[in-house]
Ligand SMILES: NC(=O)c1ccc[n+]([C@@H]2O[C@H](COP(=O)([O-])OP(=O)(O)OC[C@H]3O[C@@H](n4cnc5c(N)ncnc54)[C@H](O)[C@@H]3O)[C@@H](O)[C@H]2O)c1
């Protein structure tokens with residue numbers, strides 16, 4: 001089959017690789033019909049990450065048609081499914097509590113040591129995102145093997161086209177959980193840092209969950225305009241002092257809840273430094289948690305801090321005094337995607353949620369390397385790239 | 398400051414497993430001295446498994462099941478109700494062997510064993526099964542003390558267990574948990590990899 005493989009910094013290629021096969025009883029094989037490039041993929045693309053191997057297939061946002069099932073799968077051939085990026089067994093303590101992103105079992109035993117050293121416990125498995133999260137082949141390909149297919153994939157009714165449901169795989173549930181972690185009350189003002197896909201979906205979700213007002217912060221005019229079109233007030237951090245602005249806009253109180261939808265990644269994901277440091281001294285590397293500091297300082301007393309943005313190592317100069325003295329609540333984590341897919345699919349079906357506004361570019365899978373380049377170099381214009389394996393390669397000027 | 402012996406005695410008396418003792422090397426040394434071994438290393442690990450205690454004990458107690466989740470074990474041949482013959486893969490197409498005898502066996506709670514003299518690796522160990530808090534499955538602890546052999550064989554065995562025998566024990570326990578909880582062993586191996594469940 002054809003697949004997008006990683007070979008090094010800014011070097012991803014379309015290659016012909018062996019087709020996946022059923023390995024375990026609960027597996028299924030999916031023929032991909034749509035797959036997206038995520039902000040998180042750019043960090044694999046941008047920097048040298050030791051736990052990526054040359055030839056690894058990337059991609060964790062994908063959907064398609066079931067073409068093969070193991071004896072323990074509950075799927076049937078021909079069904080259309082969206083697959084959560086988090087791989088979860090459905091049977092461990094965490095899965096039973098619907099904490100799917102904390103699944104004990106999906107990271108293969110021999111891959112789990114590195115994150116256990118870093119975090120004291122092994123990370124959960126995920127598709128196409130380095131060997132730290134299990135080394136699973138990703139979905140920017142014609143086919144993918146889906147483990148625990150009786151737990152993750154959600155069946156899509158006919159009539160809902162791919163572009164409406166694809167983001168159930170990651171960013172829509174991530175935005176939803178980011179808002180849910182704000183425990184929004186009537187009258188609340190929610191401030192959202194970052195108007196990438198995660199931030200934009202967090203804004204949409206915050207309104208749906210009853211926020212009175214959302215204030216969105218970024219510097220890309222086009223992304224801010226999208227936030228504005230969803231009803232958010234906007235702040236460009238190149239033009240205004242964010243904390244000062246938020247304080248004044250909320251009558252000197254501060255936002256009731258704050259969302260860090262930036263994480264470290266806009267500054268360059270430092271997992272590589274982290275891993276080098278682990279090897280050298282078993283100490284963790286230092287992250288640059290600029291936005292995390294800002295959200296803690298800006299939040300009102302007794303308010304709530306939600307952190308969907310990804311961090312990897314240690315944080316220096318976290319305003320721990322403000323965090324404690326203001327009595328803030330902090331909720332964070334990788335998204336428990338499987339917890340939200342059913343409800344969000346219903347909302348999409350009923351027209352309460354639209355996700356298609358986000359897609360700025362659709363390309364044949366064969367053009368995936370160009371897709372990465374565009375997404376990296378033109379953040380303002382390119383909000384989301386969706387790849388279609390059954391489209392013929394285009395000549396991109 | 399407490400003396401080393403005092404630390405060790407208190408660690409032995411505490412509720413924590415021996416592998417958490419600050420002076421755990423001394424625990425291994427005592428085991429070695431008691432058996433006239435040259436030296437000893439200890440590995441151990443606890444894992445919570447979301448299954449009933451009796452089920453886990455029964456699965457483990459049928460030693461023929463162990464190769465299903467222990468990576469390097471070629472076979473475990475059950476000789477009688479106490480003794481079993483273990484064959485473990487070593488590099489360069491070699492195998493190492495020993496005969497293990499059960500020294501203690503409490504239904505649903507504990508299995509302890511010791512390798513009979515004359516085997517390739519001297520080892521003694523136990524696996525215990527305790528109820529986790531209600532509704533939360535079983536806490537399984539494996540503790541193994543072994544005498545790393547010298548010579549050519551020693552080198553092979555060092556290779557076999559990589560640099561960190563602890564790692565091997567952890568991997569095996571993780572796979573045991575995966576198999577018991579999910580019915581399969583997680584793998585991300587290349588598409589043409591052989592099935593493992
Ligand atoms: N928790 C999860 O499960 C999960 C899932 C998906 C993505 N993520 C993470 O969420 C974060 C956002 O993802 P994305 O795909 O939207 O990324 P993105 O890179 O497309 O968007 C990030 C946005 O943040 C803006 N930004 C940078 N610095 C800022 C600052 N100081 N103040 C305000 N805005 C700033 C950038 O201009 C950009 O528009 C990333 O860290 C990503 O890895 C987490």
Ligand SMILES: [Zn+2]
Nearest residue numbers: 038040061170
């Ligand atoms: Zn993603």
Ligand SMILES: [Zn+2]
Nearest residue numbers: 089092095103
């Ligand atoms: Zn699980």
